[in-house]
Amino acid sequence: MRSILTSLCGLLLLAANISKANCNLEIEGNDAMQFNTKELSVPASCTEVKLTLKHVGKLPKTAMGHNWILVKEKDLQTVSSQGLTAGPTHDYIPQDKSLVIASTKLLGGGEQDTITFSTKALSPSEKYLFFCSFPGHFALMKGSFSIK
Numbered sequence: 001m002r003s004i005l006t007s008l009c010g011l012l013l014l015a016a017n018i019s020k021a022n023c024n025l026e027i028e029g030n031d032a033m034q035f036n037t038k039e040l041s042v043p044a045s046c047t048e049v050k051l052t053l054k055h056v057g058k059l060p061k062t063a064m065g066h067n068w069i070l071v072k073e074k075d076l077q078t079v080s081s082q083g084l085t086a087g088p089t090h091d092y093i094p095q096d097k098s099l100v101i102a103s104t105k106l107l108g109g110g111e112q113d114t115i116t117f118s119t120k121a122l123s124p125s126e127k128y129l130f131f132c133s134f135p136g137h138f139a140l141m142k143g144s145f146s147i148k
């Protein structure tokens, strides 16, 4: 009995580790104004997501800045224009955060930023998008984010 319990504990720990690993995301932006993926997802079991954005290019953030902003699909245009209004001193991230689910700072070539955010307010039935709010970038630099 004891050995069965021990094995069960081991399995649970293993499962916990696996689900934790799946809650970590990594995405890259480059000097060609592109992310390396157009689709990100995490399992519904994640309570928190850890996301790392890496700028793998060489250009400075004033010329080829990248950030990663998560919004509901329907809020993309609004948050994008709010970001432009906020401007470079605020990393093109709206000062009013009410529609911003998560955001990294604005990066230049060779830089990276890691953020964690709660999935508490996210729903598997809602459509989410991530994008870069640097002027002119979201046409190419966007993708879907889902909870599966």
Ligand code: CO
Residues within 6 Å of the ligand: 029, 033, 064, 065, 066, 067, 132, 133, 134, 137, 141
């Ligand atoms: Co960008």
